[in-house]
Amino acid sequence: MxxxxxxxxxxxxxxxxxxxxxxxxxxxxxxxxxxxxxxxxxxxxxxxxxxxxxxxxxxxxxxxxxxxxxxxxxxxxxDTFKKNRLLKQLFMFAVVCVVGVLLLKTVTDLPQWGDAGSPANTHLSAYYIENSIDQTHVPNVVTSVLADYRGFDTMFETCVVFVAFIGIFSLLRIRKSKTKNAATTSPTTELTLPPHQEVDSLIIKTASHLMVPFMQLFALYVVAHGHYSPGGGFQGGVILGASLILLAVSYNFKKALSILSEKKIILLVSLGVLIYAGIGVICFFLGGNFLDYSVLHKILPATDTIMARSHAMLGVEIGVALTVMVSMYGIYLSLSSNGRFDKGL
Amino acid sequence: MIEQAPALIVVIPLISALFITIIGLYQPRVSWLLTIITFALSSIFAFICLKQVVTVGPISYVFGNWPAPFGIEYAIDHLNALIVLMICVVAFLVAIYSKHDIIKELGDKIPHFYSLFTLLVTGLLGITLTGDAFNLYVLLEISALTSYALLALSGGRAYIATFNYLIMGTIGACFYLLGVGYLLINTGSLNMADISVILSSNTYSYTVLVAFLFIMIGMWTKMALFPLHSWLPNAYTYAPTSTSCLLAPLMTKVSVYVMLRMMTSVFNYDYIFNVLQWQHIIVALAVIAILAGSVLALRQDNLKRMLTYLIVAEIGYMVGGAWLGNANGFTGASYHIIADGFMTLCLFLAIGCIIYKVGDASLSSMKGIFTKMPITMVGFLIGAFSMIGIPPTCGFFSKWYLISGAYEASAWAFLVALLISSLVNAVLFFRIIEVGYFQALPSEEPNHHHPKITRDEAPLTMLIPLLTTAGLLIGIGLYTADIVTYLIHPFIKNFL
CATH class of the missing domain: 1.20.58 (Methane Monooxygenase Hydroxylase; Chain G, domain 1)
Structure with missing residues (x-):
């Protein structure tokens, strides 16, 4: 089956x-x-x-x-893609074939799917599955590996989202005064937006109004319940971002900016990563290693060293969700307004 | 606080990048100062770590207090301690240097530039420090993403050049990730030391071989080894000056470091050289890289572009040295990471000063440059001498080790390529001296009144980093013996 x-x-x-x-x-x-x-x-x-x-x-x-x-x-x-020359095509085909053959040949060498005795299932994974509850009080092993055992990776993954936003924003952003100059001096170099029509549909607005609260509620659940079920900061943050994008699509750009202005977007994106890294730095000051959440029991009320890990994971998930939500929104605004932040999709 | 130094080297730039973004909203000019302070602090901590490695031995730092294979570990040993310090110092110097250049080239995007700049260096530092194969990939992603943004910031032709780099860089990173995936399937671990122990306890299977091949291909793409180099010259030429000053010395060198690390600390050095026996093919590739890089450099009229081809040639030095399979070759390769880092920096800084004042870097606009910018040209000449390999500078010593390694391994083609490359470098730089020093003389053009060339130097914030780098080139050259005996030889003893 x-x-x-x-x-x-x-x-x-x-x-x-x-x-x-x-x-x-x-x-x-x-x-x-x-x-x-x-x-x-x-x-x-x-x-x-x-x-x-x-x-x-x-x-x-x-x-x-x-x-x-x-x-x-x-x-x-x-699509105005020009076809490559035959020789180049053949060369690329040969490269792809060689890599494909290399990959296919390894298939026979790999352990069977779901083989309990394979190295991948016996070494680290086994340790995580056996110890996650005792060491972190988190039943969803994926979350405990992601946010605690390998939390340092996840912090940088959040950073990747941050970099993606800052990169796209800084590459596309065109200041208003500059736009005027560019329009008068070299109009051909600028990409021109298609003529913009204000869409003002009651049906779309009402429908999105109905959907947004449920999306956001579900997203918050995904963030908060990541310890027990699939999900966590990334997924929840993306759903939150999607709900904002939905509002921006169904209304106009002015409304989109009134939800979160450009300045606030930059501020909140940085704040999310800062929450994550900040929790790590607090661990420094409490005498632990970076991201050693267990020392946080000294400042969190009514927790032991293990429960502190669980709580801190929630904290970092919130940071992740914040960064992901706002950067998704920011990337959407940059792309759809072509960096002008005045009008768009 | 001292035992937290390994983490602080990376955490300080990370946090400061976030603060630069936030404060930049209100005070764009402060970001320059913050970046300098950040890398000054990082350099201090990197120096502390280096000192501890030399006196006590390798340092291991575990994040989240999870023991090594279960959590993520930073492993600082004799190989990477000095490279970490080099990255911090280069970033510090380029940060100072970038002040005027960025205001001129990027205007209102200053805070974003510095935020990306700081994160890029964070990524490179993390790659160098980490003892975890997957953590390395995550930081590879950060350094790659930030470098795409930084390279494309100048606009125009930089966009398409960066797009090509983006495609190549992503393919390279994919290969690396596939390799790490195969390692995980085979060993169940991501910690480098742990993988190495598990791999050495059983025979190498075909999958491990493919893993090694993929990781190497990934790194060769990232470091622009000859047939995979096509993205580099355009991307670095059209980038903003400060970006190319930062990327040219660091990006490719860090990839070389990853290659060395993988060859020695993850896979078995004996296995690579005695069972696989790829060394002849790889050294041949390195020879082609050196010759092709040198020949292509000769054809360039734009100095910045010429330097980018020299980087391609220098990559051949390091790859070849590492694959000679003897102590001298490896010493040469790992010493050359430091030496080449600083000499590339020195030349790029000097060219940046020229571009700042003259406007472009074509050979014809170099006329009278020695009269106009004597201090800049002093820095440029020291960098050039190091590139050629003239004794007190560090370029000579790395070439010395590489050539003796080539002699021991009887890799005559590599030896000849090294010598030819030195000759080509000499021709290249003396051509600039010829144009810059002699062609400006008024007697050359007696027919019309030549406007008298007045001294017009770049600002001090640009000259000081340049001269410091030039000084470092000589300083590192003088301390070669110490670097080799206290850092490189103790590391080589582990596997040779």
Missing amino acids: ILGFDIISLSLILLCAVLALFIRDLMGSVIVFGAYSFLMCVVWACNGAIDVAFTEATVGAGVGTVFLVSTIYSTTRI
Whole structure:
């Protein structure tokens, strides 16, 4: 049953990947990519990696698609890709084949799927599964590995989101005064936005109004319940960001900026990472190593060293959620307004 | 606080990058000062660590107080202690240097520049310090993302050049990640020391071989080894001056460090050289890289572009040295990371000063540059001498070790390539001296009145880092014996 399911979903994924390459209309490609992400999410879920599936669904199929659509909105949807020369094509094909053969040859060497005796299942994973509850009071091992055992990685993953936002923002941002100069001196170098029509649809506004509170409530649940069920700061943050993007799409750009202004976005994105790193620094001052949450029991009321870890994990998840939420929103605003922050999708 | 030094080296820049972003909203000019303070502090802690490594021995720092294979570990030993200090010092010097240049080139994006700058260095420091293969990947991502943003900031042609780099860099990172994935399947661990222990206890399977190959390919892409170098020249040429001053000395060198680390601390050095026996192919690749880099550099008219091709050639030095498979070759390669870092920095700083004052860096606009900017040219010449390999500078010593390593391994092609490369460097730099020193003489153009060239130097914030770097080139050269006996040889003893 599961094998048949795997074969179907994997062949569909392959189909989507090839289709996305061949469709000349970029909007079509993006939609196919969204389908690709959903199918990937199914595959992860079948493999028992629910947290990964969750992330894929929210990031890959959700906001990822929105970003691509808003990029197409402010650039072009016609693919003007020039075909490479035959020799170059053959060369690239050969490279891909060599890598493919190398990868396929390893398949026979790999342990069976779900083999309990394979090194990956006996060494570190076994330790985490056996000790997570005793050492951190967190039943969802993924969360305890992510936020505590390997919390230092996660802090930098949050940083990656921060960098993505700051990078996109600083590359695209065009100041108003500068825009005027550019418009008068060299209008050809500027990408021109398509003529903008104010969409003022009561149906869309009402529908999104109905959806947003539930999305946000669910997102908060995902963040707070990450200790016990799949989810956590990343996924919850993305859903929160998506709810803001939904509002921005259904209203106009002015409304979008009134939710969070440009300054506030930058402030909050930094604040999220700062919460994470700040918890680490507090551990310094309480005499522990960086991110050694157990020493936090000295300042948290009614906790022992183990419960302190659990609480601190919630703290860092909130930091992650804040950064992810606001950067998703900020990236969307930058892309859809082409960096002008005046009008957009 | 001293035992927390390894973490502080990375945490201070990370936190300060966030503060730079926040404070930059209100006080954009303060970000320059904050960046300098940050890297001054980081340098101090890096120096403390270096001192401790030399006197006491390798340091291990565990995050979250989880013992090594379960949590993430920072492992500072003789190989990376000095590289960490180099990264901090380079970042400190470039931070000082960037003040005027950034105001001129980027204007209102100052806080974003410094925030990305600080995070980039955080990433590089983390890559160098970490003892965890996956943590290395995460920081690789940070340094890559920030470098894309920094390179593209100048706009125009930089966009497409950076886009090419983005594609290549992502492919490289993917290969590295695949390799680490295979290692995880085989060993169940991500900690480098732990992987090494598990791998050495059983025979190397085909998957481990593929893991090693993928990690190497990933790093060769990141460091721009010859056939994979095409992204580098354009990306570095069109970038803002301060960005290329920061990236050119650090990015590729850190990738070389990762290659050395993987060869020695994760995989078995004996296995690589006695069972795999790829060394002839890789050294041949290095020879091609050196020759191709030198020849392509000769063809360039723009000095900044010429230097980017020299980086491609220098990568050949280090890869070749590491794959010679003997102590001298390895000494040369790891010493050259430091030496090349500083000499690339020195030349890029000097070219940056010229671009700041003259406007471009083509060879024809170098006329009379010695009269116009004598102090800058002193720095430039010391960097150039080091590139060529003239004795008191550190470039000579790394070349010396590499050549003796090549002689021991009977890698004659590599030896000849090193000598040819030195000759080409000599030709390149003397061509600049010729144009800059002799072509400006009024007797050359007697027909019309040549406007008298007046001294017009770059500001002090640019000159001081340049001269400091030039001084460091000679200083490192003079302390070569100490670096080799106290840092490189103790490390080599572990596996040779």
